[in-house]
Amino acid sequence: MTLDHLKPGEGGTITVVGGQGALRRRLLDMGLTPKTKIQVRKVAPMGDPIELFLRGYVLTIRAEDASNIEIEEVTR
């Protein structure tokens, strides 16, 4: 399952961060590394981007980019 498929309130654990280049590096730098617990908090009014909660802070990324992030142990 990828991160963009989670609904607001749902969370899980990151297994793989896909993609490449600047975007992927940025995601890794911002703390989206494997084994990190992450939660989807909200979806923007127009349906995109999404609001995430991880490592004690709030981050927003686009759904398209979230589809590169594999999630397991999804909690609803």
Add this chain to the structure above:
Amino acid sequence: MSHLIALAGNQNCGKTTLFNALTGSNQHVGNFPGVTVEKKEGSIKKYKEAVLVDLPGIYSLSPYTAEEVVTRDFLVKEHPDAIINIVDATNLERNLYLTLQMMELNIPMILALNMMDEVRASGNTIHVKKLSERLGIPVIPISASKGEGIADLLDVVVKTIKQKKPTQKLDFCQGEVHRAIHSIAHIIEDHAEAAGYPTRFAATKLVEGDEPMFKALDLDMSDIHIIDHIVEQMEENLGTDREAALADMRYTYIEALCAECVVKHQETREQQRSEKIDRFLTHKYLGIPIFLLIMMTIFWLTFSVIGAPLQDLLSAWIDRFTAMLSNVLIAADVTPWLHSLIINGVCAGVGSVLSFLPIIVLLFFFLSLLEDSGYMARVAFVMDKLLRKIGLSGRSFVPMLIGFGCSVPAIMATRTLSSDRDRKMTIVLTPFMSCSAKLPIYGMITASFFPNHAALVMVSLYVLGIVVAILSGLLLKNTIFQGNSVPFVMELPAYRLPDAKSVLLHMWEKGKDFLHKAFTIIFIASIVIWFLQSFDWRLNMVADSANSILASIGSIIAPAFAPIGFNDWRASTALITGFTAKESVVSTLTILTGASSDAQLSAMLTQMFSPLSAFSFLAFTILYMPCVAAFAASKRELGSMKEALLTAAYQTLVAYLAALVIFQVGSLIF
């Protein structure tokens, strides 16, 4: 001897507030060489021997963004005596990620643990002493906004500089990565030294696959092969790639460190409060209306309630000053041309632009409230989807919206955009948003040609500007601004009360910037236009501006406007004077037609234009190159005269094409 101190940290961690607290108003703003990344420096208030440089807010030393590269280059090449690394104590885990990377640079470093008041107030604890021991650097708890701990911080900074003690070699790595870093360090030691990089930093960057570092070290092919082999081995053993391996390694170390040093029972009050505020501000249905309401209020306050009276007051002062000066000059019996130069040229030109100062300063007051409170990030979150299609992000929305008021602050506001590409594109597109100075032109033309459809014509002009901006954005995205945009991965910081001192300094800085433009580039442009308007080719002063150089230039270029519907020297001359300020189009047309009343002007205009060509004239007017003040702003923000000229040429071309389509298609229909 003077010392150089670098201030580095993430965005939204209170870096600017600390910078202001340490330096006071004693600042100089410029750009880093070769890029349009802002560089602020100032001498420290209580330690004048030291110059503090505010580095851009970044999250990592990756090689991908201009800000990160500039920071790296600065730290490596300028050899600062110390780094003050400011971190947000309420969000230590992510903030320490940059810390670990900077510690590899072997520069003495001090960790300023900001927002400790918030940590304490929520009942959480950070074991400062333990954190300092583990990292091997001084850690000072502070609250930049309340001024707590600043004196302690400064004491430690001074002590650190005097001791010249570099950061301890902190070996955060282990296992496979450790092995790779150390074997590569061994190979590249000489190269790193020759290139001026700390070996450990260079080795880590090579393991990460950092292209600029490979180039900087100038390695032999055989060395590169060995390094590649080592990294491949590491990737194979870890089952992950090089970039992920290092990010994971750093975060693993930080997690362990935080588990030891941070006691967190709950989110801080500010974080809890932010979540509640966001229930409204980023609400599915309420989010956008609230945003529009906030912007409308800002516009209303800026342009009518507070701004307009101030603008009128300032205009009145300028007029009074001009009249006084005029009398003095007449009494001193100066030659008429000098009198005209000073009064009609400089005072009129600079004065009309200067009267915008209150509006610009006010807009920046509100913009810094939006930015510093954390709301600007929410606007980007809410509006991102709209701008994505034209290759921008939600961050560009506010500058573009400000463009409907005045292009000058709108262009100046692009400074906050984190990507160079987004900033440039926003600067090109913003002037298409019809600014308030163009309203008198719409008023004049609609009154003469479309008295019964004034509102419809006005709305269609605003829509035209937006449509052209969208099409233009699509075009630019697929041509000169091709390539990867900076990823939209943005922190939503907790809402905080803006720091009054920072807001005031920001207003002061922008006001100063605008005044500087008014007395340099606008000053010169006013004189040039005055000269062209007041003299004929034999350099005799003319009584009637119809005989001036400007009018003859107007006649020469007039035929160029025939395809878009008006071949009239008065129209083309008015467009040229529109460069000083858009309202001048109206005054020039009035003067050149010799009209003494609105009705007379109307009658003259109907001889010059058909309704269709009048509309085409309007379309050209809203789209063509902005006024000199906006041009000066775009030159400043683009950091290059050439790019500013190209931008103006592009805007004028787009205006011509749009008017051409309108007039030619219109001629077929009507």
